[in-house]
Amino acid sequence: MTWRAWVGAELDQIRANDQWRSLRTFDAAGPEGRMGQDRRPVVSFASNDYLGLSAHPAVIAAAHEALERWGSGSTSSRLIVGTRPVHAELEAALAHWKGTESALLFPTGYAANIGVLSALRGAGATVFSDELNHASIVDGCRLCRAPVVVYPHRDVDELGKMLRRSTGRAVVVSETVFSMDGDEAPVARLIDTCAEYQALLILDEAHAVLGPDLGDIPAEVDLLRVGTLSKALGSLGGFVAASRPWVDWLVNRARPFIFTTSPTPADSAAALAALGVLVSAEGRQLVGRLRAHVELVRPGHCAPIIPVMLGSERRALKAASALLAKGLLVPAIRPPTVPPGTSRLRITLSAAHTDQQVARLTGVLDDLGLGSFVAP
Numbered sequence: 001m002t003w004r005a006w007v008g009a010e011l012d013q014i015r016a017n018d019q020w021r022s023l024r025t026f027d028a029a030g031p032e033g034r035m036g037q038d039r040r041p042v043v044s045f046a047s048n049d050y051l052g053l054s055a056h057p058a059v060i061a062a063a064h065e066a067l068e069r070w071g072s073g074s075t076s077s078r079l080i081v082g083t084r085p086v087h088a089e090l091e092a093a094l095a096h097w098k099g100t101e102s103a104l105l106f107p108t109g110y111a112a113n114i115g116v117l118s119a120l121r122g123a124g125a126t127v128f129s130d131e132l133n134h135a136s137i138v139d140g141c142r143l144c145r146a147p148v149v150v151y152p153h154r155d156v157d158e159l160g161k162m163l164r165r166s167t168g169r170a171v172v173v174s175e176t177v178f179s180m181d182g183d184e185a186p187v188a189r190l191i192d193t194c195a196e197y198q199a200l201l202i203l204d205e206a207h208a209v210l211g212p213d214l215g216d217i218p219a220e221v222d223l224l225r226v227g228t229l230s231k232a233l234g235s236l237g238g239f240v241a242a243s244r245p246w247v248d249w250l251v252n253r254a255r256p257f258i259f260t261t262s263p264t265p266a267d268s269a270a271a272l273a274a275l276g277v278l279v280s281a282e283g284r285q286l287v288g289r290l291r292a293h294v295e296l297v298r299p300g301h302c303a304p305i306i307p308v309m310l311g312s313e314r315r316a317l318k319a320a321s322a323l324l325a326k327g328l329l330v331p332a333i334r335p336p337t338v339p340p341g342t343s344r345l346r347i348t349l350s351a352a353h354t355d356q357q358v359a360r361l362t363g364v365l366d367d368l369g370l371g372s373f374v375a376p
Contacts (some may be wrong), residue, residue, distance in 0.1 A: 018313035019334050026329075029055045030352050035329065043357050044329040045347050050209045050304050051286045052352025053274040054234030066269035074262040078105075079251070082262035090272045091239070097275060098225050098241035099217075104250050105239050105268065107260055109206050109228030110136040112238030115254035116202060116224055117173065118143035125169040125200070128159060130185065132178050135337075137204060141173070153178075156189040163197040170199035176214075177207040180338050180346060182305030184212050195221045206231055210291060210303055222246070229263075232278065235271035237263045286351040293349045293358050298374055307333075308345035308365070308373045316343035319370060326364045345370070 001009075014020050027034045030052065031044045053059055066086060076082035087105055094103040106112040117127070117140025126147045129137060141148045149166075151159045163170055172194055174185045187203065194201040195218050202224045203214070209232040217223055224246055229237035240250060250257060277283050290304055298306050308330075310316045316332035323330045323345070334343045349358065365371045 017335075018317060019336075031350055031357065040327070042324065042327050042329045043353075043360070045349065045353075045361060046329050046331045047348060047350060048207070048231040049234050049352065050232045050290060050348070050350055051234070051274075051278065051283070052350050053232070053277060053286075055352070056234070056274065056277060058277060059234060059270045059273045062273035063266040063270040066265040070265035072266070073264055076262070077258065077260060078262045079258060084262075084265050084268070086265050086268045086272060087262060090268050090275075093272055093275050094227070094239050095241055097279065098227070100225065100241040101244045102247040103239050103241040104247045104254075104257065105237055105263055106254075106257055107237060107263055109204075109226070109230060109238035111256040111260070112226050112228075112240055113137050113204060114140045114143060115250065115256040116226060116240055117141055118255060119250060119253040120144045120146060120171060123169065125171050126166050127171045127173060128162060128166075128199070129172075130154065130174045130178075132181060133173065133175055134179050134204065134206075137173055137175070146171075154183070154186055156186055156193055159190075160193050160197075163193065163199060166197075170197060171202065172199045173202040173204070175204045175206070176212055177205075177210075177303045177305070179207055179305065180333060180344075181307055182207075182301065182303040184302050187212050187214055191217060191221055191223070194223075200224070202226060207303060207305060210287065210294070212302075229267070229271040229274075233271045233274040235274060236267045237271060289351040290349060293351070293353055293355075296355075296358050297347065297349065297362055304349040306347040306349070306374060308347065308370055309342065310344055310373060311341055313343045316345060319345055319368065322368050323364060328361055328364055330361075347374075 024036055035042045070084050074082040074084060091103045091105055106115055113136035121144045126149060127141050127144060128149050128151055129141055130153055131150045132153045149162055151162055172190060174190060176185050176187055190201060200222045204226045206228040225241040227239050229235040294301050294304055310319060313334045316334060320330055320332040330345045330347055333346045365374060
């Protein structure tokens with residue numbers, strides 16, 4: 001079979017499985033905008049801009065100022081001439097925010113997970129990974145070329161049994177809020193278990209805008225906190241916050257950090273300004289507003305990610321199409337992003353949504369017979 005025939009057959013199979021994906025243009029600065037060539041007006045419930053900071057005036061102003069001072073790009077990797085003062089300022093602010101000695105920027109959150117896990121290659125460790133971890137964690141585990149043990153979702157008891165049977169050093173990696181299910185990892189128990197078995201703990205906090213709070217970390221636990229600048233902070237990039245030795249190790253071993261151009265000054269300045277908003281009284285108000293929106297859609301839920309579980313790809317696509325016809329963009333999430341038989345709509349809420357927009361969403365879900373699927 002020629003390559004042209006092969007790729008054609010692959011595309012035919014994707015279509016036949018109802019897993020076809022294509023790009024759509026969304027012209028917006030916030031949740032409301034126009035989509036596609038017909039420029040239909042829609043309200044998006046698909047963005048990860050949880051606090052609406054991507055369009056905050058202070059964030060935009062900081063990006064403009066950085067463009068004027070340093071230009072559009074950083075021109076090099078961090079270890080050559082790609083480190084600008086704003087990178088160091090942002091890393092210091094992130095470390096303070098996370099309560100660690102140090103932090104290190106990466107171009108994306110995906111690159112941060114890849115960087116941390118692939119750097120463990122040759123460490124002689126076994127990696128224990130939650131079965132619903134994000135693709136960036138899965139790919140990082142593959143790249144570290146170490147034995148990987150997948151433990152049942154959020155099952156710390158089973159993880160403890162696996163660690164008890166394991167020999168040598170261990171690494172435990174988990175999201176704190178799972179990106180497709182919107183549920184929390186039992187972080188306190190993960191920390192205690194890693195302390196008991198002297199395992200390195202890597203926590204991806206990309207979606208943890210409403211918690212969970214990690215609390216006080218025991219001194220004997222080695223913890224790497226992976227985060228993103230592209231969700232609650234409304235910019236672009238990723239980071240790892242940890243003790244100084246771990247950050248020094250990443251500077252010298254993490255290939256996605258060493259061998260790539262550093263984040264743009266404008267993105268980093270925007271993230272720094274967004275973090276300033278987040279830790280202020282205004283930020284607390286935005287978080288409170290987001291919590292209130294979550295309560296309207298699913299009372300008691302812990303995250304702005306709310307899945308509407310529908311099962312089949314076709315059913316999820318039909319539901320997403322029906323919502324779009326009503327002017328609401330809620331994407332259908334299908335395999336391979338989620339396991340077969342668990343296709344769903346993925347609602348993401350933002351502090352930038354109005355009360356009226358959220359009420360409209362819940363009303364349309366009810367009208368379409370989907371309201372009952374939102375309940376836990």
